[in-house]
Amino acid sequence: MEPWEKVLVDAEAFLATDHGELTCIECHNGTNVSNKDEAHAGMIASPSEQPDVYCAECHEEESAAYPAALHATQAGYWTTINARNGNIPEDHPALEEMFGNHCASCHTSCGECHVSQPKNVGGGLFTGHVFEKTPPMTRSCTACHGSRVGNEFLGKNEGIPGDVHFREARMSCVKCHEGAELHGMTETAAGADHRYSGAEDPQCIDCHQYVADGSDGVEMHAQHGDGTELSCQVCHSVTYTSCDGCHVAVSETSGNPYFETEATYHTFFIGLNPIRSEDRPAKYVPVRHVPVAPTSYEFYGENLLRNFDALPTWVYTTPHNIQRNTPQNASCEACHTNPEIFLTADKVQAVEQNANASVIVKTVPPAVELFLAAMPQPAAHAELVSDSCVACHETGIRNSPMYPEDHIGFSNESCSGCHKLP
Template sequence: MNTIIFSKLKPLFIFLFPALLIFGCAKVTNKDKDTLPYGTCEGCHTDYDHLQLVYSPDTAAPAGGCGGTAPHFEPYDRVIMEGGGYEAFKSSTHDLLKCTDCHNGVDKTSDKDLAHSGDFLRHPSEQYVEKCGDCHDDIVGDFSTSLHHGTGQKRKVTMRSGLSGPEDFSQLPQHQIEGYNANCATCHGTCGNCHVVRPPLAGGGLVDGHNFIKSPSMLNTCIKCHSSRGGHAYLGLASGTEPDVHLTEAGYHCIDCHTGTELHGNGMPVDHRYEYSDLPECDDCHDRADNMYHDMHYNDFNCHVCHSQDYNNCGECHVHGDGARIPSYQDFKIALNPIPETKPGYKMTLVRRTLAAPDNWEVYGVDEYASLEAFPTYNYTTPHNILRWTSRTQTDGACYVNCHIRNEGGDLINKELYLFMDDLLEWEAEATGKITVDNALPAIWTK
């Protein structure tokens, strides 16, 4: 009897089964998270075993830079949506959007190549005006001039190349542009690099199951890019240094001081980060009243001259060649203020050696910069390794013992704290000589 019934219904079953597959899958939406099939974006990206079967091996070299080579995450680990972060994403307003609203491509298919075809965007915020601007127009409107968008280093590269500034970046030789994008732009990014995925230098991939993180993690985001200078100092990683007092005593994370305008930009072009109008200042929290040392030197140099520890330096980068030919080293140098037009209150400041060198771009077909002297090879710096008591402020006698230069039996004590012409390499002299302290200190100091 059952055989007879089945034989009569078989034609109908043959017709309905494909229809159920097609139209049944088509009815699944991004909200059906408990019954997602492989025929949707989320169906694939929430099934770890399936991702392992269909992933494509990496073909590009891992990101690198001042912080070293990025850690490796397998391709399927970078795109899996799971855990508490995924649950948070499903409960957020961002889940009201379809996957294809941001990533383009094709949904409702189990064919990976088709899903990622056409104008598919791996990182939607690369087109942040279109993809993020409808809801975040106030931030998007200002971001084009943000230093996180990469305008800062473009300025130096273009002007040392004899051009006017970052607006002329496209006029550089194509190979040099490719070299910049591959080697120098790995720390620069857009919205998603802070709020959704790890930065390239952190290995890339979803940081928390596709959750949109309003306040990025200091350790997993900020310090992954700001590693060799900011994080290295703030965490006290170098031998002989201590973590910054703002971390150990106040528990501060980056965004407790660095917020809004500084991170997203304010729509006004700036040459470097110290030109932002809303930067944190020591005076915002610290009252210098009733301190004779502060009163004596307040207009002479910035706070870091006394309260910083030694900090990371390196130099002479051969981009995509030998790398930094002056390897990372701890140092402390006081020089004439290299940006008096921006920081007019200080005669002297701390400076940090940069990666600039005449042949930075030799591997990319540019033998030497046309105008290396456009900027000093040492930058104004504010190391994030502040202590109340440092080797400058902790003395058994007079304050000046640990910072003024004095002659003891022919040895100039404390001379190493200052940047002199004889500290420079031959090719640095023209660019950097103008900020050395030669002839700027009391004559009695160096006699």
């Protein structure tokens, strides 16, 4: 956009709206005089940075909730930064300087979704200052969330189709991510410290209710649809973007902050769920490599990520490139006994092995025939701790049957996959 286009108010369109009933000064301050400099004295460019003052009179619930929403707090950044740093107080001045230079611009006010493009992508009014109840997707949502989510959802990665929800159903982001969630008004979103905090919201089964109980007639859903073994994306995602080695600094010539990454590439790997919980119970999930490195912030100080291994670098991900048919759901064998699509240790850099210990798949799921032939566990095993299988059945302790030779190398995580409780 040309500079003048970014601020040009469409008087006819704007004055016909509810917000057009307010004078410019009521929101932006300034003075109603013909001299430009005098008119703009004391002007507030982004009044919605103070929603309690400028928005709450009409939008009371949204204004009360939004300051604690992730788009406002950016808490997800600090959750991961503090974890990898170890939350060392003396490191915080350097980390806060880094954050201010490279991360803080991703903060979004009400107006940066409903009136203009966010400042960090150049700003500019959407439609002449008309307030859009539903933000335009490509100038708001994917303007910020573009390099991964946007490109995957819209099919901009060469050779990889866009998400079926967009490509065929023409769904926009807010069809799933509704206003209440984005405004921080739902139980999960209110005060969240990370985008994957709490229960999944939205969930695939909000629309696809018959998958979880396998009543849709799809055999794989009958086997895996309850969500305890696989996330939906394990079967229905395709190749997505991963990155390596992001480093931030300030240019010596221009004085502007910048970042560089060592590599960007496409992957599809299934790993163990590093945030497995009652809210996110799937054992296997797609994992994406994030570009953090132990030296990512070294421009601002030494060893600022001294607790680097506290979090994996191959992280839980929910790619926005869903397809009904994918290479890995073409057959059982496309996944079972196929090490190519699992994040095994040989695919993880040596310096990142410790960080990813909770994610690396040690034993690829065996052939389906093994599952079908496996005896169920005795009911009394429900009271045993989950890591005791090998301890007993490798040695025959307490008269436990010893496992056969073709089970050598299987880990505890493999046992309950085949031998289910009754």
